[in-house]
Amino acid sequence: MWLAAAAPSLARRLLFLGPPPPPLLLLLLSRSSRRRRRLHCLGLAAMPEKRPFERLPADVSPLNYSLCLKPDLLDFTFEGKLEAAAQVRQATNQIVMNCADIDIITASYAPEGDEEIHATGFNYQNEDEKVTLSFPSILQTGTGTLKIDFVGELNDKMKGFYRSKYTTPSGEVRYAAVTQFEATDARRAFPCWDEPAIKATFDISLVVPKDRVALSNMNVIDRKPYPDDENLVEVKFARTPVMSTYLVAFVVGEYDFVETRSKDGVCVRVYTPVGKAEQGKFALEVAAKTLPFYKDYFNVPYPLPKIDLIAIADFAAGAMENWGLVTYRETALLIDPKNSCSSSRQWVALVVGHELAHQWFGNLVTMEWWTHLWLNEGFASWIEYLCVDHCFPEYDIWTQFVSADYTRAQELDALDNSHPIEDFKKGMNMYLTKFQQKNAATEDLWESLENASGKPIAAVMNTWTKQMGFPLIYVEAEQVEDDRLLRLSQKKFCASGPYVGEDCPQWMVPITISTSDDPNQAKLKILMDKPEMSVVLKNVKPDQWVKLNLGTVGFYRTQYSSTMLESLLPGIRDLSLPPVDRLGLQNDLFSLARAGIISTVEVLKVMEAFVNEPNYTVWSDLSCNLGILSTLVSHTDFYEEIQEFVKDVFSPIGERLGWDPRPGEGHLDALLRGLVLGKLGKAGHKATLEEARRRFKDHVEGKQILSADLRSPVYLTVLKHGDATTLDIMLKLHKQADMQEEKNRIERVLGATLLPDLIQKVLTFALSEEVRPQDTVSVIGGVAGGSKHGRKAAWKFIKDNWEELYNRYQGGFLISRLIKLSVEGFAVDKMAGEVKAFFESHPAPSAERTIQQCCENILLNAAWLKRDAESIHQYLLQRKASPPTV
Numbered sequence: 001m002w003l004a005a006a007a008p009s010l011a012r013r014l015l016f017l018g019p020p021p022p023p024l025l026l027l028l029l030s031r032s033s034r035r036r037r038r039l040h041c042l043g044l045a046a047m048p049e050k051r052p053f054e055r056l057p058a059d060v061s062p063l064n065y066s067l068c069l070k071p072d073l074l075d076f077t078f079e080g081k082l083e084a085a086a087q088v089r090q091a092t093n094q095i096v097m098n099c100a101d102i103d104i105i106t107a108s109y110a111p112e113g114d115e116e117i118h119a120t121g122f123n124y125q126n127e128d129e130k131v132t133l134s135f136p137s138i139l140q141t142g143t144g145t146l147k148i149d150f151v152g153e154l155n156d157k158m159k160g161f162y163r164s165k166y167t168t169p170s171g172e173v174r175y176a177a178v179t180q181f182e183a184t185d186a187r188r189a190f191p192c193w194d195e196p197a198i199k200a201t202f203d204i205s206l207v208v209p210k211d212r213v214a215l216s217n218m219n220v221i222d223r224k225p226y227p228d229d230e231n232l233v234e235v236k237f238a239r240t241p242v243m244s245t246y247l248v249a250f251v252v253g254e255y256d257f258v259e260t261r262s263k264d265g266v267c268v269r270v271y272t273p274v275g276k277a278e279q280g281k282f283a284l285e286v287a288a289k290t291l292p293f294y295k296d297y298f299n300v301p302y303p304l305p306k307i308d309l310i311a312i313a314d315f316a317a318g319a320m321e322n323w324g325l326v327t328y329r330e331t332a333l334l335i336d337p338k339n340s341c342s343s344s345r346q347w348v349a350l351v352v353g354h355e356l357a358h359q360w361f362g363n364l365v366t367m368e369w370w371t372h373l374w375l376n377e378g379f380a381s382w383i384e385y386l387c388v389d390h391c392f393p394e395y396d397i398w399t400q401f402v403s404a405d406y407t408r409a410q411e412l413d414a415l416d417n418s419h420p421i422e423d424f425k426k427g428m429n430m431y432l433t434k435f436q437q438k439n440a441a442t443e444d445l446w447e448s449l450e451n452a453s454g455k456p457i458a459a460v461m462n463t464w465t466k467q468m469g470f471p472l473i474y475v476e477a478e479q480v481e482d483d484r485l486l487r488l489s490q491k492k493f494c495a496s497g498p499y500v501g502e503d504c505p506q507w508m509v510p511i512t513i514s515t516s517d518d519p520n521q522a523k524l525k526i527l528m529d530k531p532e533m534s535v536v537l538k539n540v541k542p543d544q545w546v547k548l549n550l551g552t553v554g555f556y557r558t559q560y561s562s563t564m565l566e567s568l569l570p571g572i573r574d575l576s577l578p579p580v581d582r583l584g585l586q587n588d589l590f591s592l593a594r595a596g597i598i599s600t601v602e603v604l605k606v607m608e609a610f611v612n613e614p615n616y617t618v619w620s621d622l623s624c625n626l627g628i629l630s631t632l633v634s635h636t637d638f639y640e641e642i643q644e645f646v647k648d649v650f651s652p653i654g655e656r657l658g659w660d661p662r663p664g665e666g667h668l669d670a671l672l673r674g675l676v677l678g679k680l681g682k683a684g685h686k687a688t689l690e691e692a693r694r695r696f697k698d699h700v701e702g703k704q705i706l707s708a709d710l711r712s713p714v715y716l717t718v719l720k721h722g723d724a725t726t727l728d729i730m731l732k733l734h735k736q737a738d739m740q741e742e743k744n745r746i747e748r749v750l751g752a753t754l755l756p757d758l759i760q761k762v763l764t765f766a767l768s769e770e771v772r773p774q775d776t777v778s779v780i781g782g783v784a785g786g787s788k789h790g791r792k793a794a795w796k797f798i799k800d801n802w803e804e805l806y807n808r809y810q811g812g813f814l815i816s817r818l819i820k821l822s823v824e825g826f827a828v829d830k831m832a833g834e835v836k837a838f839f840e841s842h843p844a845p846s847a848e849r850t851i852q853q854c855c856e857n858i859l860l861n862a863a864w865l866k867r868d869a870e871s872i873h874q875y876l877l878q879r880k881a882s883p884p885t886v
Contacts, residue, residue, distance in 0.1 A: 059090035062200040070207035071177040076154040076163050080190050084146040088139050098187035098194035099131035102152045107133050111144040148191050160188025164314040169275045176253025178312050186245035194245045197368050197439045202240040208252045216250045217324040219306050242437040244366050249322030258284050262291040271310035282335035286352045289391050298360050299429045316774050319351050321358035330740040341708040342670040353387030354380045365435040372441050399580050402552050403621040427452030463507045471507050476561035484540035489532045493557050497596040512550040522550050552584030572609040579615040590625045600868040601875045616672040631825045634788045641876040646683040654680050670709045681717025692717035720752040727758050751782030759790050763797045777814050781821030794822050816850040823854050827861035
């Protein structure tokens with residue numbers, strides 16, 4: 001495994017990661033589990049319909065859109081003129097397009113070389129977001145020009161063509177006009193064929209105030225005074241390549257920028273709020289390194305002359321990969337050299353890497369329909385790590401990948417190749433070259449990879465992509481003279497417990513097996529293609545441990561016999577198991593306990609073995625799982641006992657780290673210190689609480705400003721154990737903060753407060769003007785995750801304010817996230833019924849699946865609590881009576 005080597009090459013790291021990389025595309029849309037960045041609103045494209053969903057007719061399609069838009073930044077409206085070169089493929093007397101929240105004033109069609117035909121009717125199908133233009137005569141096959149004049153609203157819903165509020169350096173509130181079109185909101189900016197497979201070129205012009213910045217996908221080719229108003233200018237942009245509507249973008253506002261050229265000659269700019277150009281330099285550096293890296297990796301050049309990255313004040317997603325004009329939340333792009341924490345730098349690097357990957361994978365080649373969206377997102381969600389590892393090898397990002405992504409949506413290891421990376425890169429090049437400026441389906445990628453590798457990629461991948469779930473591999477061992485006999489069996493892993501169905505799905509599972517003789521190398525590789533099999537490991541001594549899934553890259557859970565598990569514990573304590581394997585072992589056990597396959601007490605015993613653990617990512621995963629367990633136990637009367645356990649587990653590493661960085665420490669040490677101090681402070685560790693209060697007081701009084709890496713743990717600690725005065729000070733710091741990262745940092749911890757009246761104050765604050773609309777969700781979610789009382793109060797608050805919240809987020813993904821964060825911590829059967837009943841009477845179609853999953857998880861939590869609460873309690877009491885010695 002790469003972590004044990006001093007300086008392995010990039011190719012070697014990838015070989016151990018478990019390529020060929022196609023399986024990593026199984027990431028799908030796991031990002032919502034921890035942060036993530038994209039959080040695409042696919043639900044809009046798959047919203048339940050009263051009648052069967054129909055795609056647009058194919059009788060008329062666009063070749064080019066010539067579009068001119070004139071936004072009014074005071075009245076929040078816009079005027080538009082569209083001249084689309086269209087192809088009539090089948091004679092018709094009507095044209096059906098997508099159109100939403102737009103009023104068409106006039107429309108006409110002029111066949112090439114013939115007279116203009118004016119539309120005699122506009123039939124809006126609002127529910128389907130379509131409009132039918134009716135013509136008095138038949139439009140014959142051939143090309144022509146469709147002209148439409150229309151008006152629309154710069155809405156405040158963070159979708160389509162919308163307004164984004166910002167404050168100038170002098171304190172004046174103003175608005176920018178910005179876009180967010182994925183998945184189905186280009187139709188809110190102009191009438192169009194708003195489906196990913198209906199591609200065309202775009203000639204865009206914007207009529208804007210002359211003191212504003214105007215940006216679009218391409219470079220500016222003309223800027224001239226607008227004849228009707230001397231205060232306006234018309235900005236014309238170069239023609240785009242053939243592209244999908246959801247990737248079109250335009251921005252009008254006030255921005256500064258920093259600029260460079262990549263070594264390939266591409267102009268790279270990062271646009272920031274006025275006066276904050278310095279905060280764009282980190283992202284600029286990442287982007288300038290990333291473009292040539294991807295060009296070399298794909299062996300396909302970046303096809304546009306420029307790329308702009310811009311920070312948008314009000315932005316629902318983390319970022320959006322519009323071709324040539326990538327939009328970001330401020331916190332996903334801006335880094336203050338003095339006030340940004342280490343995790344923010346890493347976050348920005350990952351998001352930039354993710355979005356720039358889409359410039360090839362998604363933009364140059366686009367999925368044929370939204371059902372293939374995983375192809376875009378899964379690939380970008382993997383290769384962003386490859387990119388960050390290239391730019392910042394000191395981040396040890398691949399280990400973090402396992403915790404942040406693999407354990408949320410695992411991937412299949414692939415067939416054994418002698419040159420997997422070379423084959424994969426060759427296959428990717430074939431795919432991008434064959435389908436550039438076109439659309440592709442999942443099967444097209446498998447075909448390209450198969451052609452490049454000569455391996456049956458499709459046959460293997462279909463066992464993973466054509467059926468739900470993934471396997472649990474049970475393994476037991478027997479010593480036979482100098483060899484170890486392993487007996488393996490596979491069954492479907494179910495969150496609700498052992499699979500009991502008659503026809504159990506089967507997978508083709510690549511399995512790697514390592515031993516303590518060489519923990520970083522696979523002693524044996526097998527392809528498990530049947531329900532049960534036995535394998536013999538030659539020359540394995542009785543005192544050696546054996547572990548499956550070297551590097552934690554295979555998409556399966558492993559359950560060891562009790563003897564095998566016991567033999568692995570010394571490998572955790574003495575660190576002879578590599579970090580990613582220590583992480584995977586603990587994570588598998590935790591998942592097995594949640595599913596009721598093993599006792600939670602077994603997991604607690606293993607967690608105690610991590611007393612000497614130095615690795616940030618291992619601690620991060622363990623911390624996450626202990627947090628889930630703490631939330632579960634908050635429903636009992638022994639919550640304090642689990643906090644004592646947390647303190648016992650984290651105290652040794654906390655004492656080793658201390659509060660202040662030491663010479664030679666790096667990025668991962670800073671992340672670990674913040675994690676550990678936050679965990680100890682929240683649990684009420686006396687020394688940590690006292691020091692946090694002292695440092696917070698000095699920070700507030702200006703005596704000693706807290707480093708950015710310590711602010712979150714300190715803020716969390718003093719709020720959790722503070723009073724009304726503490727909350728008031730935090731709200732004052734929030735109001736004074738000039739940087740969105742600091743505001744978000746405070747917003748995320750406000751829910752830690754425990755007093756009922758203060759919890760209510762935080763919830764009211766969440767809907768105030770002080771909090772940006774997209775950040776309200778994290779404030780309410782923080783309250784729900786902060787305490788048992790907070791969970792109840794947040795749920796009541798959502799019910800009481802549902803109309804306002806739903807109107808604010810409507811069909812976007814934020815409504816799903818709000819629901820998930822607010823109710824997933826419940827562990828009482830009747831709450832599942834209450835949640836289900838509420839949303840039956842208050843429908844949220846785009847969140848339907850999320851609601852179902854939340855209800856299911858509440859029931860699973862309740863079952864987990866009933867099953868293990870007493871044994872957990874007894875174990876914690878036993879520890880108290882006779883503390884373990886490790």
